[in-house]
Amino acid sequence: MSVVTDRVTLSIAEAAEATGLTTHTLRYYERDGLLLDAVDRASSGHRRYSDDDLGWIRMVTRLRSTGMPIREVRQYADLVRAGDGNEAERLQLLVAHRDRVRQQLAEVATHLDAIELKIGLYERRTCTKA
Amino acid sequence: MSVVTDRVTLSIAEAAEATGLTTHTLRYYERDGLLLDAVDRASSGHRRYSDDDLGWIRMVTRLRSTGMPIREVRQYADLVRAGDGNEAERLQLLVAHRDRVRQQLAEVATHLDAIELKIGLYERRTCTKA
DNA sequence: GTGCGCCTTCGAGTGCACTCGAAGTCAAGC
DNA sequence: GCTTGACTTCGAGTGCACTCGAAGGCGCAC
Numbered sequence: 001m002s003v004v005t006d007r008v009t010l011s012i013a014e015a016a017e018a019t020g021l022t023t024h025t026l027r028y029y030e031r032d033g034l035l036l037d038a039v040d041r042a043s044s045g046h047r048r049y050s051d052d053d054l055g056w057i058r059m060v061t062r063l064r065s066t067g068m069p070i071r072e073v074r075q076y077a078d079l080v081r082a083g084d085g086n087e088a089e090r091l092q093l094l095v096a097h098r099d100r101v102r103q104q105l106a107e108v109a110t111h112l113d114a115i116e117l118k119i120g121l122y123e124r125r126t127c128t129k130a
Numbered sequence: 131m132s133v134v135t136d137r138v139t140l141s142i143a144e145a146a147e148a149t150g151l152t153t154h155t156l157r158y159y160e161r162d163g164l165l166l167d168a169v170d171r172a173s174s175g176h177r178r179y180s181d182d183d184l185g186w187i188r189m190v191t192r193l194r195s196t197g198m199p200i201r202e203v204r205q206y207a208d209l210v211r212a213g214d215g216n217e218a219e220r221l222q223l224l225v226a227h228r229d230r231v232r233q234q235l236a237e238v239a240t241h242l243d244a245i246e247l248k249i250g251l252y253e254r255r256t257c258t259k260a
Numbered sequence: 261g262t263g264c265g266c267c268t269t270c271g272a273g274t275g276c277a278c279t280c281g282a283a284g285t286c287a288a289g290c
Numbered sequence: 291g292c293t294t295g296a297c298t299t300c301g302a303g304t305g306c307a308c309t310c311g312a313a314g315g316c317g318c319a320c
Contacts, residue, residue: 013266023267024309032307044316046267059248062241070307091252094245101242105235111192112231115224118189122221143296153297154279162277174286176297200277 009040009048018049019057026057033074034060036081066101139170139178148179149187156187163204164190166211196231 012023019026026047029035036056039047049057063073072093079090142153149156156177159165166186169177179187193203202223209220 011266022309025307027269028308044267046316059244062244064307066238066241066245087252087256091249091256094249094252098242098245098249101238101245105238105242108196108231108235111196112228112235114192115196115228115231119221119224119228122217122224126217126221141296142298152279155277157299158278174297176286194277 009050010054012047012049015047015049015054015057018054019061021057021061029057029060032070034070034077036077063097066097067104068097072097139180140184142177142179145177145179145184145187148184149191151187151191159187159190162200164200164207166207193227196227197234198227202227 010018012026015021016023016026021029030039035053039049039053042048060073060077063076064070068076076090076093079086079093140148142156145151146153146156151159160169165183169179169183172178190203190207193206194200198206206220206223209216209223
């Protein structure tokens with residue numbers, strides 16, 4: 001961790017630690033346009049992650065781990081990068097994603113119920129057997 | 131659909147229709163050992179899916195769409211195929227899966243909340259702007 | 261000043277779960 | 291008897307999201 005002009009910045013290893021991603025994945029995301037901007041560099045050429053970077057990466061992580069494809073995260077990043085004026089589009093993208101996730105959650109919950117039922121059967125069987 | 135000796139059996143296309151899988155996937159599952167037995171064949175060599183087959187395939191679908199890897203579905207199928215006596219193992223496998231799914235659901239729900247929050251922000255912004 | 265470790269880029273490799281195509285067979289309708 | 295279309299097998303191809311390895315550079319501790 002290094003502090004310059006009142007700003008705390010992290011090395012890629014520290015950023016990986018902080019976000020739960022690997023250094024490989026962080027570089028991959030940057031290469032693939034999922035980050036808002038190229039991450040700042042130290043004079044040595046090493047990446048220095050700012051709080052803003054970390055915040056954005058956490059958002060990306062939330063989108064990813066709710067199943068949004070890389071491609072779509074990139075679209076969202078593109079919109080945010082483009083600056084003010086496309087909030088409606090961003091909203092639309094997020095709402096569409098939310099709806100998909102909600103539906104997915106409901107479906108998984110239903111399937112889970114059926115599995116729980118099966119578990120109930122086995123529990124009764126192994127109980128009476130023991 | 132064909133009826134022989136009081137039994138209704140389905141062609142692979144009908145089974146695909148009934149389960150929401152493709153014919154390719156049905157053959158793939160069979161090849162990969164996810165089904166309990168090789169599906170019966172008509173004299174022509176064409177597959178004939180029984181009700182039992184369909185029921186099992188639906189169970190496989192539930193496991194798969196809750197995120198169980200193919201490999202693990204196969205393990206479960208292996209246990210069921212082996213017959214009576216390993217109910218405890220089957221139970222263990224299903225319970226482990228259930229717990230993973232529950233945790234996954236909780237995590238996704240948390241991420242979803244954060245996304246909803248973001249949506250709330252954009253909604254207020256686009257409202258006041260309009 | 262040299263070893264060490266973390267960093268860099270680039271491109272190739274991995275694992276998963278399908279997904280597809282080619283080439284051939286079979287039964288039914290015309 | 292010939293076309294049509296659904297079926298068969300086999301193996302290769304696809305898409306996604308990483309994941310890894312090689313080869314080299316920089317700066318700090320000793």
